[in-house]
Amino acid sequence: MIEVKRRTLHGWPVFDDEAEKQARYYATSLRAPFYGITDGNVFRLFKKSGELIGDYEFSLEEVVKVLLRGLSDIYVNRHVIIRTKNSLY
Helix, strand or coil, X not given: CXXXXXXXXCECHHHCHHHHHHHHHHHHHXXXXXXXXXXXXXXXXXXXXXXXXXXXXXXXXXXXXXXXXXXXXXXXXXXXXXXXXCCEC
């Protein structure tokens, strides 16, 4: 589960304790083993227990390019690997 926040005049909500608590609540409700918070520049990854795994900087522009390339490949059947509980397509 990923909670997306935007930067405000008051600082970086991605590092705010309330943002982490909200994301943990959603993850618990969804039974997600991990959860993250991002503002498009920083990604904070947590275990469901609330333990911080790490803080990662990234370029949203590059992530979007990779995602769109992957979706395009799936669309034209070039590289389709979808894992489900019982099978691999």
